Amino acid sequence: xxxxxxxxxxxxxxxxxxxxxxxxxxxxxxxxxxxxxxxxxxxxxxxxxxxxxxxxxxxxxxxxxxxxxxxxxxxxxxxxxxxxxxxxxxxxxxxxxxxxxxxxxxxxxxxxxxxxxxxxxxxxxxxxxxxxxxxxxxxxxxxxxxxxxxxxxxxxxxxxxxxxxxxxxxxxxxxxxxxxxxxxxxxxxxxxxxxxxxxxxxxxxxxxxxxxxxxxxxxxxxxxxxxxxxxxxxxxxxxxxxxxxxxxxxxxxxxxxxxxxxxxxxxxxxxxxxxxxxxxxxxxxxxxxxxxxxxxxxxxxxxxxxxxxxxxxxxxxxxxxxxxxxxxxxxxxxxxxxxxxxxxxxxxxxxxxxxxxxxxxxxxxxxxxxxxxxxxxxxxxxxxxxxxxxxxxxxxxxxxxxxxxxxxxxxxxxxxxxxxxxxxxxxxxxxxxxxxxxxxxxxxxxxxxxxxxxxxxxxxxx
Amino acid sequence: xxxxxxxxxxxxxxxxxxxxxxxxxxxxxxxxxxxxxxxxxxxxxxxxxxxxxxxxxxxxxxxxxxxxxxxxxxxxxxxxxxxxxxxxxxxxxxxxxxxxxxxxxxxxxxxxxxxxxxxxxxxxxxxxxxxxxxxxxxxxxxxxxxxxxxxxxxxxxxxxxxxxxxxxxxxxxxxxxxxxxxxxxxxxxxxxxxxxxxxxxxxxxxxxxxxxxxxxxxxxxxxxxxxxxxxxxxxxxxxxxxxxxxxxxxxxxxxxxxxxxxxxxxxxxxxxxxxxxxxxxxxxxxxxxxxxxxxxxxxxxxxxxxxxxxxxxxxxxxxxxxxxxxxxxxxxxxxxxxxxxxxxxxxxxxxxxxxxxxxxxxxxxxxxxxxxxxxxxxxxxxxxxxxxxxxxxxxxxxxxxxxxxxxxxxxxxxxxxxxxxxxxxxxxxxxxxxx
Numbered sequence: 001x002x003x004x005x006x007x008x009x010x011x012x013x014x015x016x017x018x019x020x021x022x023x024x025x026x027x028x029x030x031x032x033x034x035x036x037x038x039x040x041x042x043x044x045x046x047x048x049x050x051x052x053x054x055x056x057x058x059x060x061x062x063x064x065x066x067x068x069x070x071x072x073x074x075x076x077x078x079x080x081x082x083x084x085x086x087x088x089x090x091x092x093x094x095x096x097x098x099x100x101x102x103x104x105x106x107x108x109x110x111x112x113x114x115x116x117x118x119x120x121x122x123x124x125x126x127x128x129x130x131x132x133x134x135x136x137x138x139x140x141x142x143x144x145x146x147x148x149x150x151x152x153x154x155x156x157x158x159x160x161x162x163x164x165x166x167x168x169x170x171x172x173x174x175x176x177x178x179x180x181x182x183x184x185x186x187x188x189x190x191x192x193x194x195x196x197x198x199x200x201x202x203x204x205x206x207x208x209x210x211x212x213x214x215x216x217x218x219x220x221x222x223x224x225x226x227x228x229x230x231x232x233x234x235x236x237x238x239x240x241x242x243x244x245x246x247x248x249x250x251x252x253x254x255x256x257x258x259x260x261x262x263x264x265x266x267x268x269x270x271x272x273x274x275x276x277x278x279x280x281x282x283x284x285x286x287x288x289x290x291x292x293x294x295x296x297x298x299x300x301x302x303x304x305x306x307x308x309x310x311x312x313x314x315x316x317x318x319x320x321x322x323x324x325x326x327x328x329x330x331x332x333x334x335x336x337x338x339x340x341x342x343x344x345x346x347x348x349x350x351x352x353x354x355x356x357x358x359x360x361x362x363x364x365x366x367x368x369x370x371x372x373x374x375x376x377x378x379x380x381x382x383x384x385x386x387x388x389x390x391x392x393x394x395x396x397x398x399x400x401x402x403x404x405x406x407x408x409x410x411x412x413x414x415x416x417x418x419x420x421x422x423x424x425x426x427x428x429x430x431x432x433x434x435x436x437x438x439x440x441x442x443x444x445x446x447x448x449x450x451x452x453x454x455x456x457x458x459x460x461x462x
Numbered sequence: 463x464x465x466x467x468x469x470x471x472x473x474x475x476x477x478x479x480x481x482x483x484x485x486x487x488x489x490x491x492x493x494x495x496x497x498x499x500x501x502x503x504x505x506x507x508x509x510x511x512x513x514x515x516x517x518x519x520x521x522x523x524x525x526x527x528x529x530x531x532x533x534x535x536x537x538x539x540x541x542x543x544x545x546x547x548x549x550x551x552x553x554x555x556x557x558x559x560x561x562x563x564x565x566x567x568x569x570x571x572x573x574x575x576x577x578x579x580x581x582x583x584x585x586x587x588x589x590x591x592x593x594x595x596x597x598x599x600x601x602x603x604x605x606x607x608x609x610x611x612x613x614x615x616x617x618x619x620x621x622x623x624x625x626x627x628x629x630x631x632x633x634x635x636x637x638x639x640x641x642x643x644x645x646x647x648x649x650x651x652x653x654x655x656x657x658x659x660x661x662x663x664x665x666x667x668x669x670x671x672x673x674x675x676x677x678x679x680x681x682x683x684x685x686x687x688x689x690x691x692x693x694x695x696x697x698x699x700x701x702x703x704x705x706x707x708x709x710x711x712x713x714x715x716x717x718x719x720x721x722x723x724x725x726x727x728x729x730x731x732x733x734x735x736x737x738x739x740x741x742x743x744x745x746x747x748x749x750x751x752x753x754x755x756x757x758x759x760x761x762x763x764x765x766x767x768x769x770x771x772x773x774x775x776x777x778x779x780x781x782x783x784x785x786x787x788x789x790x791x792x793x794x795x796x797x798x799x800x801x802x803x804x805x806x807x808x809x810x811x812x813x814x815x816x817x818x819x820x821x822x823x824x825x826x827x828x829x830x831x832x833x834x835x836x837x838x839x840x841x842x843x844x845x846x847x848x849x850x851x852x853x854x855x856x857x858x859x860x861x862x863x864x865x866x867x868x869x870x871x872x873x874x875x876x877x878x879x880x881x882x883x884x885x886x887x888x889x890x891x892x893x894x895x896x897x
Contacts, residue, residue, distance in 0.1 A: 037712060040551060043789065044544035047527030047537075051510060061501060066508040068529045081507060085578070118547045141713055177714070177831060184716070184832045227682045227857075227895035258498050260602040260637070323499075340504060375826030381602050381635065382643040386823035386838030386857070408827045408836035408857050412642070437504075456679075458827075458836045458857025458895040 001026045002052070006072055007156045008096050010054060010079045015158060017083025019056035019063075020090045021318075023157040025295065026052050027337040030114060031149035036125045038141070039133070044118065051337035054079050058086040060323045064340035091158065098162035103299060107286050109168045111197035113148035121146050124172065124200050131206035132176045135213035138220060140184075141177040142213075148196075151336075155297035163297035169288065169442055170199040171431065174209045178216035185222075185405060187215025188374075188390065192431040192442065194286045215372055215391045218403045225392055225407035225459030231367035232409060232455045233360055233395065238373050238430030240349050240445035243278060245378045246385040246413030251305055251313075252331075253320020253343035254437060255381070262383045262414045266311050272417035274309040275353050282330065282346030288431040289346040289443040296332035296341050303329050305348075306417075317343040335439025342438040349446030353423025357449035360422045362398040368407060368457055369393040369400055375432075376409075383412040386458075408458035416452055424449035463531045465513075465614065471534040472515055473618050479542070482518040484556050484617035486749070487511065493574075494607035497585040503603065517541045521553035555772040557782075559621035561753040563746045566737045568627040572654045573608035581606055584632070584660045591664025592636045595672055599643070604634035604664070621751045629742030631880075632658050636671040644677055644840075644854065646670025647820070651742045651878055670819070674840060677852035679896035686815030687858070687892040688808055690841070691877035693818045695884050697837075698796055700862045701732070703830035705759055706791040707774035716833045716863055717765060726763040726866035731799035733758050734769065734785065741795045743881035747784065754784035754794050763867075769793060798884040801872035808873045808888055810847035816894065817842045817849065818858060833862040839894075856896040865889055 007024050014022035028050045035043040051068035052075060063085045065078050083089065113121075125144040132142045148170040156162045171192030178185055189212040193199050234242060247263075255261040263271060272278075282290050282300035293299050296318050303313050316324065317332035320343045333344035361369065369392065376387030389407040393400045429446030463471075469485045476483035491509035495502060510529065515537050517524045524545025528537045589604040608630035616622045633649035648666035652658040689697065709715040717725060726732075736754035737744045747753055750772050758766045770778070771786035785791050803811065822838035829835065836859035842849045873886040 034547070037550075041548050042550040042552065043525070044547050045525040045527065045789075046540040046544050047525075049512070049527075049529045051529060061505075062503075063505045063507070065506065066510065068510045068512075070530075078507075085505060085507070118543055122547050179713075186829060186831055227859075227893075229897065255602070258503075258600065258602055260498075260600055262643070338508065338510060340506065375823075377823055377826070379645050379822070381600060381637040382645050384645075384822070384838065384855070386827060388823060388826040388836065406834055406836050406859060408823065408838065408859070410822075410838045410855060410857055456855060456857070456895065456897075458838070458859055 001028055001152070001154055002070070004098065006075065010075055011096060011156065011158050012094065013076050013079035014054065014056045014083040015091045015094055016089060017080055018086035018089050019058040019083060021057040021158050023055045023155065023296065024052065025337055026154040027151065029149055029151040029336060032113060032121065032147070034121060034125060034146040036129055036144040039126065039129050041122050049336060053337040053340065054082050055340055056082045056086045057319065057322065058088055060319065061086065062319050062340065066337050094158060096158065097160055098156060099160045100162045103292050106283060106292055107194050107290055109196040112150060112168060113170060113196055114150055116197045124205055127205050128172060128174050128209040131209035132174055132213040135210050136178065136217045138178040138180050138217050139176050139213050140179040143175045145173040147171045153295065155295065157297065161297040163293045165292045167194065167291050168196050169194050170196060172205065172208065174212040176213040176216045178220040180220045183220050185216050185219040187212040187219065190431060192288045194288060194290050219391060219405045222403035222405040225368065225404035225457060227457060227459040229454050229456050231364055231451060231453055232370055232457065233364060233367060233449065233451045234370045235372065236424065236426045236447055236449045237428040238445060239370065240430065240447035241373045241376060241432060242387055243350055243447060244345060244348050244443070244445040245376045245387070247417055248345045248348045249378055250383060250413055251315050253314055253316040253324060256314050257320050257323035260381045263311060269311055270309050271311045271414060272306050272309040273420045275423045276306055276309055276417055276420050277351040278306045278349065279304050279351065280315055280345050280348045284347050287347045287444055294330045294332045295334045296328065298328045298330040298332065300330040300346065315343045315345060317341055333438060333441050335441055339439040344436060344438060344441060345434060345443050347429060347444035347446070349427065349429055350423065350448065350450065352425045352427040352448045355422050355424045357424045357426055360424055360449055360451050361395060361400060363422065364395050364398060364451065367395045369395050370409070378413060383414050385413055386410045406459055410456050410458055416455065419453045420450055421453045422451040465531060468513065468531045468534050469616055472538050475535065475538045476517055476618060480519060482556055482618045484516040486514040487614040489612040490609065492607060492609045494605060495581055495585045497589040497604040498602060502582065515541045517545050518554060518556055519545070522548045522550070523554045524548060552773060553776060555776065556617045556619050557621055557751045557772060558619040559623065559751055563753045564736055566744055566746055568625065568744050570628060570654055573628060573630045574610060576655055588632060588634055588660035588664045591661045592634045592667040594665060594668035597638050597675060598636045598668055598671060599639040600637040602635050602637065606630065606632045615751050623747055623751055625746065629653050630658060632660065632663055634664060634667045636667045638671040638675050640675050644671055644674035646674065649879060651880065653742055674852045674854060677840065677854035679855040680843065680853055680894060681897060682895045684891050685894050686812055687889045688812050688817040689887050689889060690817055690819045691875055691884050691886045693821050694887050695877055695879055695882050696821050696824050697862070698882055698884060699824050700828050700830050700833060700835065702792060702796060704833065705769050707768035707770045707778060708791050710768050711774055711777060714831050720765050723765060724763050725765045725863060726760050727869040728763045729801060729872050730760055730763050730866060730869050731758070732760040733797045733799065734793040735795045735797045738795050738797060738883055740878045741881065741883065743795055745794050748786040749788060750786040752782045752784040752786065757783060794881065796882045798872065800874040800876050800885040803871060803873050805873050805875045805886055808871060808886055809844055809849065811871060812844050812888055813847050815844050816853060817844060821858065835859060835862060856894055859893045859895065865892065
């Protein structure tokens with residue numbers, strides 16, 4: 001994308017004017033986004049973004065600039081501005097020898113989205129549409145979104161890193177609306193992977209669509225969820241979003257380094273119930289949140305975060321590492337070149353325990369079964385989270401009795417992980433987009449079915 | 463290749479194939495400084511441009527985008543191959559630019575003249591003022607950002623427009639601590655440097671965090687509630703989605719079939735205004751080139767119009783309203799008309815109940831199709847017209863349209879964010895879940 005000579009010049013120019021570290025991120029991303037509504041393809045958008053991010057550090061001070069005018073003169077002038085904003089040139093006579101990491105690609109792709117005709121992609125969308133629409137007469141609307149991209153990145157820095165990666169991702173999202181007696185409810189399911197078009201040989205498109213339709217149909221006639229504190233069983237797969245939001249974000253260097261996280265200074269301490277172990281693993285082949293290297297050129301790895309309730313690692317990027325005096329954990333990520341990278345999750349999940357999900361339900365006198373989680377958010381400084389439950393059921397006397405809708409779970413992350421008292425054996429992962437300081441990035445969440453002894457459920461009072 | 467050469471090339475390729483074409487060029491620059499831990503935490507100085515190409519034939523549009531002007535053929539071909547797969551029966555249009563455009567000032571150019579040193583001092587001051595008290599244990603971030611946008615929009619029907627806009631905003635968060643942590647945030651937008659005072663914003667942030675010390679949950683039940691402007695601003699996201707004619711036509715809005723019906727209380731007036739002196743989101747035309755204009759959305763509680771782009775307007779046989787923003791339909795400035803009472807008077811009128819100052823989870827706990835919401839919330843408890851304590855770890859839930867009908871009064875305390883301007887509202891009854 002850019003020659004070695006020019007990248008060398010950019011890094012040299014930054015350091016000539018200031019700072020003790022300089023980095024160049026070059027990105028080219030081709031992507032397709034299609035939208036199908038009521039069975040007809042309504043929007044099709046394809047395009048390419050190309051740009052460069054230039055970053056410099058002086059101690060823990062960081063300056064970031066980006067541009068997509070790739071002429072040498074402009075790049076050098078941007079690099080100069082970065083250096084000047086840093087001040088104090090410390091490495092002005094740096095001689096760069098790039099060490100090409102040339103890592104083995106762990107994420108083999110068979111069919112690059114670029115090489116697949118657009119109408120083949122539309123066929124998949126239509127299959128999903130018909131399956132969801134025909135699920136029930138109550139299904140009134142079905143929207144199907146298709147998204148794929150091919151992102152090529154190059155990261156070079158003044159420490160001699162020269163690393164390239166190619167991330168190919170494909171995702172299908174189905175949204176179904178059921179209507180009955182004047183009530184409308186939406187169901188959603190959006191499987192994705194770090195794969196090309198072969199993804200659709202690996203998943204059952206029709207079943208995925210039915211799942212969205214099932215949620216909408218089950219919820220449309222549901223009673224409002226009860227309100228108050230109660231035991232909550234959170235189902236596997238996308239249920240892991242609660243750990244992602246309520247704990248994962250608070251383990252990111254971004255909040256830990258500032259002391260903004262409730263987990264700051266807690267390494268080696270017990271922060272969760274003993275039945276809780278969790279990892280962040282960007283090395284899983286072809287997973288949605290995987291990559292060979294992070295967006296700072298550091299090889300990714302499997303990071304054990306919590307081991308039997310004890311906090312063993314944070315998620316650290318280079319700048320966070322400088323602030324915390326720790327090594328990067330390969331967790332520096334960004335949406336694209338318009339964002340400076342920061343510590344982020346990749347594929348984050350709670351490890352399996354011993355219980356069958358049925359056992360956990362049978363052991364619960366009264367509570368909420370959160371079968372499918374919606375989205376949520378958290379304030380890292382206070383640990384407060386909130387989540388919508390897209391599909392929920394009431395548990396009475398150890399049995400699932402009826403669907404309930406409109407439930408929201410609120411609480412504080414560090415309290416919830418201490419209150420997990422049963423962990424199931426059915427670990428699975430679900431796909432989502434995670435939004436934070438460095439933009440919106442693909443991330444897997446995951447967990448087995450588990451029970452929290454008490455969470456505040458926001459429902460409606462009768 | 464210059465933008466004009468690129469554009470002419472696209473137009474000639476389209477003409478040869480019997481297509482109409484539209485090219486949108488936007489150039490954006492941003493400068494931001496974020497402060498944390500007594501130092502600059504992030505500093506961004508950036509600019510980029512992007513080009514969107516649309517081709518139109520038989521009422522169908524194909525889209526593509528690029529960030530280089532070197533390959534007009536490739537960009538055109540991607541738009542063409544997108545066009546080929548579109549099979550929607552919906553009829554799409556381009557606009558010929560023959561309408562009357564409002565004259566408005568949207569570019570001042572003052573922020574880009576402020577030296578970087580002064581911007582750094584601004585953020586330092588903001589950070590320091592947010593730390594106004596020893597009970598503030600942390601200021602996780604204090605930020606200043608200014609931006610400028612330059613847009614050009616042309617098509618083969620003769621549309622040829624240009625628009626320049628700029629502005630800035632600043633916000634910060636402070637964390638106060640007693641037995642647990644509480645957060646306070648405040649945001650202000652400005653068109654000129656004099657609109658933003660770091661001390662004033664910082665003080666607000668600090669006061670907000672301190673005001674939540676000692677916060678408790680409350681008993682679950684129904685309460686009289688004030689949704690303070692900061693919270694109602696967030697919740698209006700639901701209305702944005704409901705008034706889009708596209709959502710209405712697709713059965714994705716509970717406002718379908720309610721035109722000229724009562725959807726809110728008598729005291730509720732909501733407009734879309736293309737220009738408001740306090741907004742940094744003003745625009746003379748939308749992303750299809752259609753002139754923007756002022757209109758009542760809800761007038762004395764009655765729904766007067768949906769918001770349209772060219773396509774939805776044609777379908778409903780009405781004039782387009784100038785609300786095509788990116789690929790969505792959106793108000794330019796959603797403006798809730800202020801009432802008579804000050805915030806203090808509104809609290810006195812509430813007498814007993816809760817004030818909600820912030821909600822969490824709008825993107826997950828609120829359903830714009832049904833209007834149902836269940837949101838994490840924080841605020842204060844009010845007894846006999848006085849704030850008596852702070853409230854946290856509760857949720858508020860209900861249906862947004864029921865809520866609009868239950869609005870008893872509207873304050874005069876306008877709060878301005880990005881394209882939303884709203885005062886606080888007093889709501890007769892809302893479900894609250896706590897203990």
